[in-house]
Amino acid sequence: MPDVLDQLEVDALLASASASDAPAPRGSVKVFTRKATGTGLVPGAVTPEIRGYDFKRPERVSKDQMRALQTLHEAFARNFGASLSGFLRTIVEVKVATCEQMTYSEFISGLPNPTSFNLIKAEGLEGQICLEISPLIIYPIIDRLLGGTSQDLFIPQRPMTMIETRLIGNVTGRGLLALSEAWAGVRKLQFSVASTESNPQLVQIVPPNEVVIVIGFELKMSNRAGTMNLCIPYNVIEPMMESLSSQSWFSAAKNQRSGEIEREIGRSLTRAGLGVRVVLGETTITLKDLLEMKPGDVLTTETESAKPVSVWVEGERKFEGAIGQYKGQRAVRVTRVIPPGEEA
Template identity: 45%
Template sequence: MEDDSLNRDEVEDLLRSMDSDEEAPASAGEMPDAAEAEARADAILSNRKPPGRQRVVSYDFKRPERVGKEQMRALQSLHEGFARNFGASISALLRTIVESKLISVDQLTYSEFVYSLEIPTCFNLLRPTPLDGNWILDLSPSILYPIIDRMLGGTASTDSTLKRPLSDIELRLTSRITNTFLRELARAWANTVALELELERVESNPQLVQIVPPNEVVVLVSFELTMGKSRGMVNLCIPFNTIERIGSKLSNNSWIGYTSSRSSKESQDRLKDLLGESKVELVVNLASSTIHAVDLMHLQVGDIVTTETDINTPLEILVEGVGKFEGKAGAFKGKKAVEVLQVVPRKQNPPAG
């Protein structure tokens, strides 16, 4: 096989021919000397970066950044609220304080996620209807076994050295934790998409479950559960291809539920209709007086209490304890009644300063 590489003399001849083609014939003093030609030849032969070129940055095609920054921020804010609600729900279930905290929201490949988990573990395969594909919920044994001990009436042990798959009874108890997680997760995603999360099966070896190709990008949402001195990780794996078609909903802040600062005419009318059916307490203050406690204790039916209020003074009509109207006592169809005379003007706040 012939050697296709150029020697030093051939490189010098090539450089001289390029200079002569690009520029007009130069004088003898302007021709590059042998030292300059040799330096340029060394630069080419040693693969050095020619002057004026931009720096080359390596790109890893195995880990493309497919999830946008805005979508990642939306997912983080969404699951921060979920973490608080899940912590409250599981605390009520176990009747002890359990802290739930969002640790991170990252994107990585599915193979990196699987090989980062310990074996055995509680690897739950979820179906997020109406989305396509599957999600993964991983419960770390370091927090799962103390939770099971608590559910069986024991104390939250810090011993998390058990290295065995869950038994049938433990799987039944774990399903209560999983169902609580899925219920709160569906509520957190309600403003984005109405999810119906179902548990398909539970595996102890995550490497036996292949829901997407190894190089497929997934979003990993990691939580930390703390119960007493025990703590462990709960990981939610969301393949990007399952949420790709709803990416716009994550980008337009629909998950936050922001509304316009100005209400529309329709919303105002709807609010009036709803408030119109509300029941409020209406109280008429006839008069007020001050008496001794001894006289109050000896009051009997038929006794008369005198007041300083004139009979012609308008009565104060209170709505939910707030004075709204002025009225006059009377009777209507044989029943005691009050006639509204005027609306009490709203009190203005005193000017500042």
């Protein structure tokens, strides 16, 4: 017959078990630094800030560069939304939802299957980037292109057909054009679709632990909404990271775009129509003379016949000229340009 423990022995076993579970006291952590350290109680002493670092997820992109990337793709979202609105003849809102860095395996694991997964290439960049568009917004766009209203639209859980892929290719092409315009301030790139896949698990453009930058967008069209993700591996844009600092990017974009905008405004203004009228002379008559006026009456002005006439452009006196004839039509030859200050 086995031994039976009494209550005192049971209590002793429980006490020893609870004592073994208690955390062992740790010694004081030593921090080696060149700066003065302290507990904060001594004036002038600085307490070092200790932050955790995950070696499995290194942050290879600085915060300034992440802000520059977000600002750059906010401009892309505005241009892409305007382009889609004109193409679909309805209001489409595109805005940046997230901008973060993660591993490629984490990005792939968060995508639905099936989806529209596009591999994008650009001349001058080594490697490819990914553009994923959610089916929740793809099929409403296809329905809109085919004349539907997408009110009671069912979202099928299947890969897209060849016809649907061709239709979405028009949308993707406009997105890549807007993306090229957004990146023009950093480097002139021409993006194009290399291939399209419905299952993102079958595509591996970089190793699973490689750091990628993921910019998430939110698309809204009428009563439908969906997401779009742009995945940029770090090794693809690493040569351009120095140009992505906030100050250099903004200054480069400003200097490059200012000349183009000035030329575009100049071309638009040269095509604008202006009203031109020629004043032969001026005089003053009474209301009685105006009421009694009939065909054959002669109005005399206060302007001499040899004096040049005034040419007015949009209500402003700009030139002086002489009355004549050209190819059977009345004409005015400009004889003098009125300098500023003499327009009145």
